[in-house]
Amino acid sequence: MNRTDAASTFVPSWFQPSDHGAQAPGDTHAQSFNRLWTAFMQARVLVAVVLLGLQAWVNTMAGSSTPWLVGLTAAYLVSTLASLRWAPRSDGGRRVDLRWIWTLVIDITAFGCLQFFQQGNFNYTPLFVLPLLLASVLGTLLLSLATAAAVTLFLLFDTGWNLLSSGAESTTRLLQTGLTGTGFFLVALLANQLALRLAREEALAQSSQRAARTQARVNELVIEGLSEGVLVIDQQGRARHANPAAEAMLHTEGVPVDASNAVDLGSPQAWQAVLQLVQRTFATGTAMEEEVRLDLGQGVNRKLLARTHLTGQHGEASEHLCVVFLEDLREMEARVRTEKLAAMGRMSAAVAHEIRNPLAAISQANALLDEELQAPTQRRLTAMIGQNAQRLARIVDDVLNVARLEPGMASTGQGPALPLDLHTHTITHDWAQQNGCQPLVEVRAHCPQVHVGFDPEHLRRLLVNLLDNALRYASGTPACILVSTVPVGLHRVRLSVWSDGQPLDAGVRRHLFEPFFSSESRSSGLGLYICRELCERYGAHISYQRSLLEQRDGNEFAVDLPRLNRLAPQA
Structure with a gap:
């Protein structure tokens, strides 16, 4: 979703970049310096053109005796063009920079020669403001005051020379020159302070713009999410x-x-x-x-x-x-239903705890009764009772395992070091034998020396739950279930169970690891939730993704486990 940038109405100036992209403070400072530099260099070119025209007119029309001043102004024009075209740019630092200080020397020398050798009533004193502003705005306070001092000393020397040459004594002219020099010092001080103030305001404005731009982006991300x-x-x-x-x-x-x-x-x-x-x-x-x-x-x-x-x-x-x-x-x-299911889960845990003892008594009585019966029909009935009692016992255990609060093994450091490949082979082989599906399962173990901190019975429970889930949705063709272990970096290892079942519905994927959620009517909906709880106890992470394996799409449940550096205990 596009947003209108609040900075789009900002008017660029010398102290602000014309683009609104995110820039480092040093970059924007250098750009501000370069824009001011270009403006001053253009002003110098304009002044040089006017001076060259003025000297050419004086030399032609007024019959001046100093034609070399035309050459001086022409040379000054060439130097200003060279400065505009080839002069190096500063990095924007507020310090004395010898790469452009020579422009001040050229300006003061050129204007000083014109003032000293002037013909007629022309007064070039106001031109000294240009190098003075250049030093004050782009340089330091020391440089601006030094420039004002140089200009003032020259004006005093020029005035004294003229007075000595004419043999006259005029305190008024000396006073005027002194006042002019004082004005130059004031201009240098004020211009430098204003430039510093503008630079601070520019930095503050840029910081505010960056903060506003960041906040706007955060708001966009929040709204979009x-x-x-x-x-x-x-x-x-x-x-x-x-x-x-x-x-x-x-x-x-x-x-x-x-x-x-x-x-x-x-x-x-x-x-x-x-x-x-x-x-x-x-x-x-x-x-x-x-x-x-x-x-x-x-x-x-x-x-x-x-x-x-x-x-x-x-x-x-x-x-x-x-x-x-x-x-x-x-x-x-749906959220209300989830809250109701959570409340029902807590109630189910209490009910499961209450029916556990009567269920154990029923199973024991059924076993004793089975020993006394001889008729096949009656023994079939006791077998049915035993099977359903075992199923109820497993459901009760699932509910109680969810409700039971146990300390995480990762935090207590009590997880034994297990060779992952060995236990993966053993658990998968035993499960395939019990379910009579050996042709359907393939194991690819690639971590022979890796040990993980996991309780053996919890690892068996985790892997069996994932295998049961894979078998429920697999196609039933040979090698439709793949169990694999692969290292992931230096500190983790991945145990995955892949099956070639159909893609899960988006609504099912959102609630995969929630308790009491199942797409099967005969399932308690606790298998994957228990898997997630077991993983969290040992610092592992379980996830689901749709992955491609040997040009076959399938469902993959991956468990990322932290690997241990210690060896497995010897038997």
Whole structure:
């Protein structure tokens, strides 16, 4: 979703880059220096052109006796052009830089010669302001004061020389020169301080812009990641912005909604309910909340909770927008169901604990009864009772294992060092024999020397749960289940169970590792949840992904385990 950058209305100046990209402070400072440098160099070229024209006119029309001044101004023009074209740029540091200080020497020398050898009533004293400003704005305070001192000393020397040459005594002219020098010092000081102030303000503005740009990006990421839909609608009923959740709810994934591609909510009939709510919000000027139903066609219906808020106060002359928050009521109901299931799980744990002892008594009585019976039909009945009692016992154990709080082995350091490949082979072989599916399972172990900190019985429970789940959805062809171990970097190892089953539904994938969730009616829905709990106890991580293996798509459950440096205990 595109956003309008707040910095787009910023007017560039000498102290601010014209682009709005993120730049380092040193880069922007150097750019500011280079823009000022270019401006001063252009001013020097303009002054040189005017001086050359003036000297040429004086030499031609007034019959000047100093034609070499024309050559001086021409040479000065060439030097200014060279400075504009080839002079090196500074890195923007506020220090004396010998790479451009020679421009000050050239300016003071050129203007000093014109002032000293002037003809007629021309006064070139104001030209000294140019090098003075150049030193004050681009240099340090010391450099600007030194430049003002050099100019003042020259003016005093020029005035004294003229007075000695004419033989006259004029305190007024000396006083005027002194005042001019004092003015140069004041100009140098004020210009330098103003330049420093502007540089500080520039740095502060750039820092504020970077912070605002970062905050705007954070806001975009937060809004885009919200499960709640966000719409921004103007008074004409056009959607200016929409986050991905809102686009999905309004079924507009193929039509991106942004400031440059506003969508008219009045065109599709399905969006009329949202548009009417927005219109009432604009009319009343108050926030509103209402349930709306959208018929998006092709059998797709959505029931949404819409909440509206205005960006401005009611009755303001400026245009304001309406922000609409959309929440899918199905998701709300799903969360309520999840909370109910969690409460039912806690209650189930209490019930399982209560029925464990009676169930053990039933199993024991059934075993004693089975020893006394001889008729085949009666023994079949006791076998059925025993099988179902064992199934109930497994369900009770699952529920109690979920509810039981045990310390994590990773935190206590009590996990024994197990050779991963050896135990993977043993557990998989035993499971395949018990289920009579040896041709369906293949083991590829690639970590012969790797040991993991895992309780043997917990590792067996983890792997058996994953194998049971894989067998339930596998195709039943040879090698449709693959158990593998591979190293992952220097500190972890991966144990994965892959099967060639069909892809899981998106709704199932979201709740895979939640307790009491299962797509099978005869399952307790605790297998994968117990796997996740066991992994967390030992610092491992379990995940699901759809992966390609030997040109076959399948479901893969991968467990990333921390590997140990210590060896397995000897038997």
